[in-house]
Amino acid sequence: MTTAAARGLADRVCFSDFQRFLSLFAQGLAGKFLHVKVIETSAAGSGTKRIIDGESIHLPAEIADFAARDHNLGAYRIAVLHQIGFLVEGTLDFDLAGLLQTHSRPALLRRVFATIEDMRIDAAIRRRYPGARGDLDRVLARALALRPPTSTMRPVPALVEALLQYSLGAAPAALQDSGCSDLLGGLIAKAAVVQREGAHVDASARAALSICEELEKLFRRPTRHFAPAAQQDIAQPTESIESLDDEGFSASDAAALWVEYRGELITVASPKRLTGGQIAAGGQGQDTEAAMKGRVAGSSNNAENVGDSARSVPTMVRTAVSAGPRSFLYDEWNFHQQSYLSAWCRVYEQRLRGDDFGFIGGVRSRHSVLAKEVRRRFLSIKPLSWQRVRRTSDGDELDLDGVIESVIDRRTGHDADAHLYIRRDRARRDVSAAFLVDMSASTDFPLPDPAATKVAPADVPPGQPPDSGLYLYGGQEEYPAARPAPKRRVIDVAKDALALMCEALHTLGDNYAIYGFSGDGRHNVEFHVAKDFADKLNARTWAALAAMQPRRSTRMGAAIRHAVAKLGKEPAGMKVLIIVSDGYPEDHDYGEDRTDREYGIQDTARALQEAQRAGIVDFCITIDPAGQDYLRRMCAASRYLIIDDVTALPRELSKVYRTLTS
């Protein structure tokens, strides 16, 4: 669907304007998220490749084929429907590579199969989406008009082209001049079977094999039977079609066989049906083809079987969606263009699960003094009082002022207020807090071991305690110098700090969540949930917290936006977002390149502003001595804290929280 130069720009529809719409449209119909991408066209023009892999849909950068804008948008919709068709109609479950391996002319079989499969998908679209028939007819008619005439082609390519034109809606009568009219009728009849309701991909494979078998006969016929007068100057009269190389066929007709809205059928799905063992057992050539046909016939003879396999595809897709991580799209602020990139980042939310159930025990022993201190500090802000709510319609005692006013009102002939009671409600802290922890690769950085600075005196042999008293209480092998503790990393200290916060907040009764974030590119921002607001604090929570590990990049803006969205659903009067990070925001496509720090900083600043507008109190804690440079551009001075010594994080975090929420 290339741009028609003569057409006015006003009717043109650009992919970039409709990317999110097309993505939503595809997700709704397919039942799963699909990457909607623009086709990358190479300079040569013929290098466009779209792999139908069940994960993405490839669309042209713009469509201006039709006079009306709606029709151009309709062409986009048809391209989406057709490519989704490969997913929901079972094409991707079919082992095309396995089928091709068994055939003596794989390139020919692939083309015939692709044409027939396209025809089956279009027929299914017609049945499934009757409202799309108008757009489909228009797109098919346009594609048909661009096809080359078959009269100038050699017989086999002419028949394949005729078949393709039939799939685009050409009337069989109009194709009779292809020079092989004696065969074409039979081929069309074989192909048309796949247009019936309930036809599965097996039917396409069977039809393709059968058609190739017919074409094989043609390869063996003497040339003179097929070459019409117009063709003789192209095809050498002495040339036998049998001598045509199968790959040569593919090269000479690759461009001619391209129908843009359909995409090119290069499936990369794993073989699910015809196993390698079956292929090997059959060997090469006709035997395997016969075995394949037998298998196909066997499965399709059983009508119930066909129905089942046809139905099983959407079911399988639905299961996959419900079991996988949930994903969300967020805008991103493009600092260079001073505008939002709509639905730019996809955030995958998933649960952290761990099996380190001893984690919290370790935290308590490492920070026994601090844990008590934090808990005591938080207890002091816990409200224990009851609050009296006056003038309610019901309560434990009468509101004397109200009663007096009511009596006066009544005696003076006015309506008396019936809200005469005082109700006692327990004062409750109305706080929801989210902790968002940077899980980027840099949090793997090992901390200097504080014990290592206390070097044993030189005269003490290695492994020997300096104090003989200590030696008496523990064996030599128990002495720490003999068994150094594992290196602690930035993330380990962050986890300790959060664990202490969990205990303290549990005491306080505030509602809180703990999230981690990382990712790799805008399509794959990871959002890990260690504890959500609705989760209770139990052994699984601790294990999930322990499972936080350094991962990849730091696309902070998208993670903040997702945390803000989750906080936004909380009913609390006060909402707090505390971000714990160890460096500036960065990702390989966060800006023009990885070194474009400003882009990430500006996007993060923007995300924090959005949080503030949503009524959320935000705070950044950074374990990066250089943090001053960028934090002051990301948030107000009262909204961040830089910690030089990471081991101070547990203490500082609790102080920050107390200050923010008291």
Next chain:
Amino acid sequence: MDSHGAASRLIDEPWYLPLADEVQIFEAAYRARLPVLLKGPTGCGKTRFVEHMAWRLYRQGDTARQSLELPLLTVACHEDLTATDLVGRYLLSGDETVWMDGPLTRAVRSGAICYLDEVVEARKDTTVVIHSLTDHRRVLPIEKTGELLDAHPDFLLVISYNPGYQSVLKDLKPSTRQRFVSLAFDYPSIDVEATIIAHESGVDAALAQRLALVGEKVRNLREHGFEEGVSTRLLIYAAQLAAGGIEPRRACDVAIARAVTDDAEVQQAIGAIVDVVLP
């Protein structure tokens, strides 16, 4: 007492299409007077199911329960609803106060089914009155009058809640939850949903089938701002508008696309889904 319409008195059978064995389970629960908890997304038919069951149990067959004027008392719970609102209160009348039963007390006295819709929305003090009614005691303590009211033998408590949008502050405590037989509801399959749409709206089976397919496709977009997808109720609304002469695509626009989201692009995508699915 107010005069009540035919709908409140359940004169006619409220139509309900069973999805599984929920009717048999409810009947068995009623025979044993076990309280029932219904959970499921909004607009999937929980309230209709209770109405249908009340009709079956109180209006069908030769039962003394036929004489009860109001077999079902429904309370739509909200965050300001207190135990007093359920149990009753003293009202000022002239120079004196008069006791007025709340809906729960009326159901307990008369032997009706009391249905507390979205019970977790109500204030926590409501659970106190629920607990004593839902175990072997079957009593309702009325603190203000000092009365300990034994439940009528026919009384049954039914509550519903929607797990989809509850937070930790509004969740059923295990101590409450574990007093109920729990029936989970979800949106029905396409064929069943189409039957429901056709019956409730009067549109033909073909359009109903298409609308049910729209429902399934739109629910695939539930992560984009409407966690529960589109309810069967909304699909019925669209069908009713279409049956009333509104062009079906326009009916879906106002009853589905604009009802589930304010995001213009999501609305546009739903519009495109409707456009291709409808004939």
